[in-house]
Amino acid sequence: MLKSKHLIGLENFPVSDLNKIIDTSFKFKEILESPSRKAILLKGKTIVNMFFENSTRTKISFTLAEKRLGADSINFSTSTSSVKKGETLKDTIQNIDAMKIDGAVIRHGHPGSALKLTEYIDGAVINAGDGSHEHPTQAILDMVTLKEKFGKIKNLKVGIVGDILNSRVARSDIFALKKLGAQIVVCGPSTLLPSNAGQLGINVTHNIDEVLGWCDVVIGLRIQLERMHLGRIPSKREYHSEFGLTYERISKLKKDIVIMHPGPMNRGVEIDSKIADSENAVILDQVLNGVASRMSILYLLLADKSEQI
């Protein structure tokens, strides 16, 4: 099925595995759009969803993907678990593993937590976001959305705008896009860009109009409002004025560009409502593709060889 046993990050993920997941996602999308919406390919498999950090769409997306595949899934979140009683990550996970699970989906605030998990459990580990490190399933659903929209990713001009420094989505998107041959320009205030951006082999600009004039598609990132209190951006107003995907900016472009956003959005800060809800926005397609992509990932990592889609 795949060369990889886990999906921890895309930086070192084989491109053949990445392409296989993307291609298979389209098959699952067909299934999701069919009347049954199900493909019982993971019958008898147990998956635990461990969310140490809040999540709406990723958690629901994984849960739904697991149900559509007929797996048994268990949800675990910090607020209702023994983590609150002081149990260590290692103990929590080994206890869960002792209950014989086939796969684990983990969201955690610390970079490296998903990789750490692979040391403690036998099953497949899927990273659903580890701090500011990676969010590979989001990047995969973004690739599926791009491929669906453009037919290919090679040479596609992709602008990524926002808090690149703290964004796991940006990192995973950049790794995936580079593997697949897209051109990337990142844009944001200098205080929210990695100081070594040049070394990552990507172009950097602080001029959003330049990016919008160049790109085929722009990925807007959520600006975490707490960054303002850390002094990295002065105000919502300045951010919106200088880096926002505003109607004023986008409507004056001489071409159509596709608008993506991983959510949750701060409407009126990084993106205007008029843009988020416009015809060129594929933000809700991304959500449905998220379920299809996660079905594809779970299937390829966990299904028995006999289970053919």
Place this chain on the structure above:
Amino acid sequence: MIRNKSAKKLLLKGGRIIDPFSKKTFIGDMLIENGIISNIADSISYRGKNYNVVDCKGLIVTHGFCDIHVHFREPGAEDKENLKSGSTAAIAGGFTQVCTMPNTDPTIDTPEHVHYIKSKSSKLPVEIFPIGAISKNLQGEHLTEMMLMKKNGAIAFTDDGMPIQNPQFMSLALRYAKMINVPILNHSEDVHLRNDGVMNASKTSSNLGLKGNSSLAEAMMVYRDLLLASSTGSRLHILHVSTKLAVDLIKQFKKNDGLITSEVSPHHLYFTDEDIDEFNTNLKVGPPIRGKADRKKLIEGIKSGLIDCIATDHAPHTIEDKETTFNDAAFGMIGLESCFGAVNKVLVKNNGMSLKSLIEKLTVNPRKVMNIKSDLFQIGEKAQVTIFDANEKWAFSRKDIYSKSSNSPFLGEEMVGKIKYVVSKSKIYTL
């Protein structure tokens, strides 16, 4: 009031024209029509023409000076100075452009405040470039909207008067400003090490029983700022360098890329802390007037070009602010009107600097620091011209002051070199 006339048809006749941008010097004439330079030549005939001819024989005709460090106190302390009185003082000093500091009340920390200064100053005799605050209310915690402020006319950013102590915040500010290619100006002083000092920490401060502000307070912060700016590749301008230590550090870090710049104030070049022997509060200033070795190093630094420019740090205070004990007196002194006579005396007459070099430090160099156009003697350019007698000796007195305040330690000092005329914003001012 300074007498002024419209520069509708103005012929500056027979002066020594020194153009510090093209580095050309020649005896010649300059014709200004409707405030615009329309001709510069060895000789321009005025026969049959209705020109206002100004005899510049024996005088130097050069670019209008630019002071990148003035406090005009508006809004909030208009009893000390306002934009209008400050502008008149600037004209008296030969300045046609000034950059105003943001530590007013309220602080110039929003685009709206910048816009206020810009619009309020549009009709004044000199061009005013507001400098915006780096942090909201000069608290050193939250960045201001630098991008929007720049769009409204802010030329640079500083928390002058409230040195930024948090190095992480300073680093963020440098990076944010780099994005819009404007300099960060820091009043580099460690407030803990400053230790509430009211004058330079020295033998004099010990003898007078006054609390000393050590050179280290400046040097430590200059070093920090140089390290931070070098690592981020940002533009850093060090305000009012006062110590030998700081000059040595700048020498270590300054490269040819124009990213690191600095200024020195006339009072630091002119006085030493030994002049404070009678608790003269007009000599109380931050950073303090330093010792002989510091002064010598500053003179060397400005002569060699290591220090880029001269800036007055014109800081008006009321009589009440200064007519008190040295401890209680406010920091700062006015400096626009006395600038040229003082620096020309110290640098050119007493320390062998060339007049052309001094002119650069008052014209081209400060404009470069601030990204202000410095190629002024072009046909079609709005005339900004300062005309002075380089050798006239005179004593600086109250009648020479146009500022609302008169807190100057130069009162009674003999000056060398006197401003005679200034052309600015379509008018000629006769001093």
